Amino acid sequence: MRExxxxxxxxxxxxxxxxxxSLNAAIAQPVELMAFDSAWQSLFETERDRLMAAMPxxxxxxxxxxxxxxxxxxxxPVIDLLAGILTLAQHETLIDRLCAxxxxxxxxxxxxxxDRKWLMRFSGGKRTHHLHLVVHGGPxxxxxxxxxxxxxxxxxxxxxxxxxxxxxxxxxxxxxxxYTQGKTEFIMRALRELPP
Numbered sequence: 001m002r003e004x005x006x007x008x009x010x011x012x013x014x015x016x017x018x019x020x021x022s023l024n025a026a027i028a029q030p031v032e033l034m035a036f037d038s039a040w041q042s043l044f045e046t047e048r049d050r051l052m053a054a055m056p057x058x059x060x061x062x063x064x065x066x067x068x069x070x071x072x073x074x075x076x077p078v079i080d081l082l083a084g085i086l087t088l089a090q091h092e093t094l095i096d097r098l099c100a101x102x103x104x105x106x107x108x109x110x111x112x113x114x115d116r117k118w119l120m121r122f123s124g125g126k127r128t129h130h131l132h133l134v135v136h137g138g139p140x141x142x143x144x145x146x147x148x149x150x151x152x153x154x155x156x157x158x159x160x161x162x163x164x165x166x167x168x169x170x171x172x173x174x175x176x177x178x179y180t181q182g183k184t185e186f187i188m189r190a191l192r193e194l195p196p
Contacts, residue, residue, distance in 0.1 A: 084136025
């Protein structure tokens with residue numbers, strides 16, 4: 001992630017860090033996988049409900065995606081939320097409101113994304129949530145839901161994905177972009193092999 005510190009909602013801080021120091025630490029946070037934690041589902045539900053209450057009628061649906069949404073799968077302890085909106089252009093009207101709710105974003109990074117927009121929450125120098133804004137029911141929505149559901153129902157696929165993530169986390173502990181990029185081929189191949 002490339003930092004563009006404008007459009008940040010602060011995200012929280014601890015007693016030893018300023019908000020900017022906390023943000024910088026969260027951006028540079030190493031890739032560390034943790035064993036599955038059943039509390040991740042309730043953390044998702046709390047954040048989903050908070051967003052829906054703060055911005056009623058904005059989101060068609062908010063789904064829990066990523067490895068924290070798959071029981072038994074090790075993951076970075078960051079809750080991924082997939083927020084379905086009506087049009088991607090709508091995200092511009094939402095960014096300031098989401099930043100007021102504690103999210104931050106990078107205009108530069110979002111400019112590289114064609115199928116979604118991305119925001120992050122952080123606290124105490126650690127990422128807590130990633131929010132992916134996508135068109136509800138569109139290709140980006142469908143791909144992420146299909147992959148999550150495949151991991152939930154196919155133990156062999158989940159085991160292969162877990163092994164890959166472990167190797168990538170060891171190789172790219174200090175390079176989140178390389179870690180994420182290393183998963184892309186696996187995810188795309190799995191999606192191609194899934195029934196429609």
